Amino acid sequence: MLHRKMKRALTTLTAGLAAATFSAAVSAQDDGIKVGFVYVSPIGDAGWTYQHDQGRKALEENLGDRVETQYVENVPEGADAERVIQQLASGGADLIFTTSFGYMNPTVKVAQRFPDTVFEHATGYKRAENVGTYMPRLYEGRYLAGMVAGAMTESDRLGFVAAFPIPEVIRAINAFTRGARASNPDATVRVIWINAWYDPSKARQAAETLMDQGADVVTHHTDSHAVVQAAAERENYAIAYHSDMAAYGDEYHLTSVAHHWGDFYTQRAEEVLNGEWTSRNVWGGIASGMVDIGDFSAEVPEAVREEVMAARQAMIDGELHPFAGPVIAKDGTEKVAEGETLSDEALLNMDYYVEGVASDLPED
Structure with a gap:
């Protein structure tokens, strides 16, 4: 059963959820960055994907012409997700947010092929030098x-x-x-x-x-x-x-x-822009506004x-x-x-x- 498999994998993790685990070699981006988003369902006008897209729009509003965003919606978990994530990376995205649990392994696989691209995966537990994770409490x-x-x-x-x-x-x-x-x-x-x-x-x-x-x-x-x-x-x-x-x-x-993603997406994009991004797990609750x-x-x-x-x-x-x-x-x-x-x-x-x-x- 899926949750049993996840439990076995999670037993190797420590509880230091806010601490930086890896440090990626990210350089400051003077000319702005491209940010990609992968959504598991249609955006619609309510729900999980809708909230992530509201966060994307907030990112655009907060950082203006320093960011250019794009998204792909209704992407099934599995092989299709890997293909879409790779397309975004190949297309020049500097930062990619993959917003569903089942995107975890595809994200890590693509990240290995694109070491200079930063990836953020929602609700997962696997990280790497250029892969961070995040989820709400x-x-x-x-x-x-x-x-x-x-x-x-x-x-x-x-x-x-x-x-x-x-x-x-x-x-x-x-x-x-x-x-x-x-x-x-x-x-x-x-x-x-x-x-x-x-x-x-x-x-x-x-x-x-x-x-x-x-x-x-x-x-x-x-x-x-x-x-x-x-x-x-x-x-x-x-x-x-x-x-x-x-x-x-x-x-x-x-x-x-x-869930409210705008502040988090803005923060992580700013870190990439400033060459300050590090791989870590962010678990934000009510106090953080997430x-x-x-x-x-x-x-x-x-x-x-x-x-x-x-x-x-x-x-x-x-x-x-x-x-x-x-x-x-x-x-x-x-x-x-x-x-x-x-x-x-x-x-x-x-x-x-x-x-x-x-x-x-x-x-x-």
């Missing part, structure tokens, strides 16, 4: 969204439409569950895996199944607004992911967990908003961690004792559900 936003869901459910059943069973998504499910149970100890979360990042039809079908099972608040880790739209059609609540999707959910869109909880709908009571925003501030202040102990797995195993906090390395290797998740992980 999305579990922080998920915990806050879970608090909203737990407060708003009447059935105590929440639904989660998930893409692939890798640690990134499992962390999201667990954080959402822990946030929900912080607001409502009786809340449970049911999960359906669709094994696709972008498949609106499967996502909609999964959401409808979860609502048939009694979930009156649903969320997703997929790149479309299908779940939000399906919930609104049944007059159930939804919490969007990647970006605000209120246009598809009206008052049933409670809030969203959004992740945040979105606007609340009028349906969310003021008391709930205040509680969630207080928790948000506590995260920024370092007083609240979504995986502070005790952390108990669904099978009753204690993963983190009271008074301790789950380490970054343990977060990167997460392969279990916490208490409150009513479903089982897929078997190998």
